[in-house]
Amino acid sequence: xxxxxxxxxxxxxxxxxxxxxxxxxxxxxxxxxxxxxxxxxxxxxxxxxxxxxxxxxxxxxxxxxxxxxxxxxxxxxxxxxxxxxxxxxxxxxxxxxxxxxxxxxxxxxxxxxxxxxxxxxxxxxxxxxxxxxxxxxxxxxxxxxxxxxxxxxxxxxxxxxxxxxxxxxxxxxxxxxxxxxxxxxxxxxxxxxxxxxxxxxxxxxxxxxxxxxxxxxxxxxxxxxxxxxxxxxxxxxxxxxxxxxxxxxxxxxxxxxxxxxxxxxxxxxxxxxxxxxxxxxxxxxxxxxxxxxxxxxxxxxxxxxxxxxxxxxxxxxxxxxxxxxxxxxxxxxxxxxxxxxxxxxxxxxxxxxxxxxxxxxxxxxxxxxxxxxxxxxxxxxxxxxxxxxxxxxxxxxxxxxxxxxxxxxxxxxxxxxxxxxxxxxxxxxxxxxxxxxxxxxxxxxxxxxxxxxxxxxxxxxxxxxxxxxxxxxxxxxxxxxxxxxxxxxxxxxxxxxxxxxxxxxxxxxxxxxxxxxxxxxxxxxxxxxxxxxxxxxxxxxxxxxxxxxxxxxxxxxxxxxxxxxxxxxxxxxxxxxxxxxxxxxxxxxxxxxxxxxxxxxxxxxxxxxxxxxxxxxxxxxxxxxx
Numbered sequence: 001x002x003x004x005x006x007x008x009x010x011x012x013x014x015x016x017x018x019x020x021x022x023x024x025x026x027x028x029x030x031x032x033x034x035x036x037x038x039x040x041x042x043x044x045x046x047x048x049x050x051x052x053x054x055x056x057x058x059x060x061x062x063x064x065x066x067x068x069x070x071x072x073x074x075x076x077x078x079x080x081x082x083x084x085x086x087x088x089x090x091x092x093x094x095x096x097x098x099x100x101x102x103x104x105x106x107x108x109x110x111x112x113x114x115x116x117x118x119x120x121x122x123x124x125x126x127x128x129x130x131x132x133x134x135x136x137x138x139x140x141x142x143x144x145x146x147x148x149x150x151x152x153x154x155x156x157x158x159x160x161x162x163x164x165x166x167x168x169x170x171x172x173x174x175x176x177x178x179x180x181x182x183x184x185x186x187x188x189x190x191x192x193x194x195x196x197x198x199x200x201x202x203x204x205x206x207x208x209x210x211x212x213x214x215x216x217x218x219x220x221x222x223x224x225x226x227x228x229x230x231x232x233x234x235x236x237x238x239x240x241x242x243x244x245x246x247x248x249x250x251x252x253x254x255x256x257x258x259x260x261x262x263x264x265x266x267x268x269x270x271x272x273x274x275x276x277x278x279x280x281x282x283x284x285x286x287x288x289x290x291x292x293x294x295x296x297x298x299x300x301x302x303x304x305x306x307x308x309x310x311x312x313x314x315x316x317x318x319x320x321x322x323x324x325x326x327x328x329x330x331x332x333x334x335x336x337x338x339x340x341x342x343x344x345x346x347x348x349x350x351x352x353x354x355x356x357x358x359x360x361x362x363x364x365x366x367x368x369x370x371x372x373x374x375x376x377x378x379x380x381x382x383x384x385x386x387x388x389x390x391x392x393x394x395x396x397x398x399x400x401x402x403x404x405x406x407x408x409x410x411x412x413x414x415x416x417x418x419x420x421x422x423x424x425x426x427x428x429x430x431x432x433x434x435x436x437x438x439x440x441x442x443x444x445x446x447x448x449x450x451x452x453x454x455x456x457x458x459x460x461x462x463x464x465x466x467x468x469x470x471x472x473x474x475x476x477x478x479x480x481x482x483x484x485x486x487x488x489x490x491x492x493x494x495x496x497x498x499x500x501x502x503x504x505x506x507x508x509x510x511x512x513x514x515x516x517x518x519x520x521x522x523x524x525x526x527x528x529x530x531x532x533x534x535x536x537x538x539x540x541x542x543x544x545x546x547x548x549x550x551x552x553x554x555x556x557x558x559x560x561x562x563x564x565x566x567x568x569x570x571x572x573x574x575x576x577x578x579x580x581x582x583x584x585x586x587x588x589x590x591x592x593x594x595x596x597x598x599x600x601x602x603x604x605x606x607x608x609x610x611x612x613x614x615x616x617x618x619x620x621x622x623x624x625x626x
Contacts, residue, residue: 051119051205053112054584064120065129066180068110072096085176093130099604103219104212104596105131105197108606111208111584115199118187123211124197128183133194136182201227204531206547209236209589210606219596226595227528230274233593236523236533239505239586239610239623240543241516245555250502250517251543257445260432267427268448271494271526280492300343300401305368307390311346312366315358344400347392349385429469429540446498449536452490453529462550463531465539466490494526495536501612505546505623507557507581514557516581518546518623520610522590533587547585555581582625586610 055071056063072095073088099106109123116124128136189195197213198220214220226232240251270276302310353361361382364371368386371379427450436446452466500522504515523533534551538544544553588610593603613624 051112051114051121053121055110055112065122065125065183068113068121068126069129072110089130096126096130098210098606103215104223105215106592106604107211107213109203109208109211109589112206114205115202116188120184122187124189125183125186127197127213128186128192128195129179131196132179132183133192133196135192135194136179200224203589204534204587206585207236207587207589208584208606208609210592210604211589212592212594212604223594223596230277231595233591234525234528234589235591236525237500237588237590237608237610238521238523238533238537239518239546239582239625240521240537240541241518241546241553241555241581243538243542243544243552245516245557245581248517250504250519252445252499252502252519252521252541254445257432257447260430260447261428262434263427263431265433265435267431268433276492277527284489298398298401300397301394302390302397304387304390307346307393308368308371308386309366311386311389312362314346315353315362319358319362344393344396347389347396349389446496449495449497449540451493451536451540453493453532453535454490455530463529463535465535470539491529492527493529493532493536495533496524496526497537497541498522498524501623503612503621503623505581505625506615515622516546516555516557519543520612520623545585545587547582548587549585553585557581584625586625 050060051063052060053063053068055068057067069092072092074091075088096107096110097105098108105127107123107127113126114122116122186192189197189199196215198215198217200212200214200220200223203209203211212223214223242251360378364374364379364382372383374380427448429451430447430449432447451469454464454466456462456464498521499519501520503518505518507514507516521537523537525532531550534545534548538548538551538553544551546553546555548554588608589606590608591603591605593601595601609626611624611626612621614620615622
């Protein structure tokens with residue numbers, strides 16, 4: 001079942017609802033004086049900004065969990081009986097719960113909803129309300145929430161039946177508002193000892209769709225490991241548009257694909273086998289390591305225990321060669337082959353070791369940890385010798401590898417030194433694969449977006465795409481030479497995009513003349529970078545997701561004089577004569593395939609909120625957002 005959210009109405013500025021630390025009743029609406037209204041405005045001006053969800057009411061007090069439950073439960077009138085409350089909960093669960101067993105819970109996350117935190121509504125609070133743990137249940141609530149409600153079991157009077165205003169539903173069951181009040185005080189999963197759910201992955205605030213939770217530590221560990229090792233497949237559906245609302249042609253037209261280069265399937269070999277991602281992770285671990293023993297490492301660095309093992313191996317070979325010579329054996333059978341491009345040899349001691357010293361060193365054993373932890377004078381002497389040798393050897397290795405990079409002979413070092421080059425230079429930003437041609441009957445076109453993504457180190461919300469491949473600058477970041485301080489670390493990222501439909505979207509059901517050209521796409525991220533799909537479409541392909549305020553998808557169109565705008569954002573008014581094209585960001589996590597605790601791959605799918613329907617006049621197909 002698809003989540004449907006009502007359109008917003010313009011709020012009346014002099015009607016507010018009383019606020020307190022607890023949940024106030026929706027009927028507590030008062031007409032306040034001008035002086036009190038000014039105080040409220042001043043308080044809102046100094047308070048931090050709050051969420052403005054698409055499912056919220058006309059004023060900010062209706063952006064809470066109670067309002068979300070009413071929208072999900074499709075109750076615009078007061079609930080008159082416990083049976084109606086039971087059906088109300090079942091309706092909410094049918095829309096939210098996709099799959100559930102003893103290990104996992106999969107939900108269809110509503111749009112404009114935080115994962116957790118000190119907000120009026122969040123996924124965490126929603127799950128605690130639908131599946132309250134024992135610590136949140138009273139004896140009456142246990143009977144109400146875990147079993148069908150019977151009128152004979154409920155001891156209610158008329159005074160206990162809570163009524164509300166005409167536009168909002170109320171709940172007839174005792175302890176409903178007590179549960180809302182208890183849930184509202186929890187901002188983190190750690191606040192509740194018997195919280196049954198553990199976060200496995202996350203979705204953005206504005207993104208809806210499949211979201212997986214675990215019910216045990218073991219189940220969470222298995223699912224998190226699948227995400228870390230890229231043993232998951234995710235599919236998103238999105239609606240993209242032009243950055244300029246005056247363009248009449250649908251985005252991602254056939255002319256867009258004609259200009260894309262065609263590459264062989266082997267171009268994606270490093271992405272398919274995961275070798276590029278593994279190299280990037282290895283490089284990142286080396287750069288972010290902050291332990292004292294690894295602050296000055298480099299590509300090709302050899303730690304002390306490796307130098308110890310290598311020197312011990314050399315001395316063992318020398319001993320065997322000497323024994324072989326004494327037995328008149330052929331020395332070439334003992335010696336190893338020497339390559340012209342091999343790494344430098346270990347530095348020789350100032351004085352050659354005597355046979356007695358070699359025997360003494362070999363008698364220490366193969367474990368460097370045991371030698372280093374041994375406190376006798378003999379071991380301490382050899383520890384000093386090996387550590388000095390390691391410093392000298394790494395100095396020569398550093399010069400050796402630097403010279404190879406300059407000469408262009410060290411392919412492995414080059415990939416470690418610049419993963420961005422492998423990602424952004426070897427593959428173009430936009431391309432197609434030869435075996436994935438267009439289907440003329442279904443109008444399907446597939447292309448890839450390959451561009452590195454970086455997050456600002458100063459905590460900014462938006463991310464930055466590689467300036468070398470961006471079609472337009474992001475936040476005045478132009479195509480300039482990369483500097484390590486102002487620009488973030490760029491991570492290789494790849495997205496597969498398939499156009500499912502091209503056409504128009506009717507902005508208002510009462511206005512059949514105002515249309516917006518859009519395209520519906522299927523997105524498959526090969527990497528899991530933050531905001532990857534949004535920034536790839538907006539800054540590389542040039543077509544932002546409709547409703548994406550951060551990356552240029554918040555399109556406003558001209559409003560007709562004879563049509564009253566249906567979409568007005570709370571606490572902000574659009575420009576005069578314009579209206580918002582869409583009330584939500586059109587990005588939805590449609591499907592998730594993952595290897596879970598049972599040992600097999602499971603797939604979960606949420607209903608598609610972007611459907612193709614007939615226009616009000618029935619002349620052509622249009623896209624509808626629910």
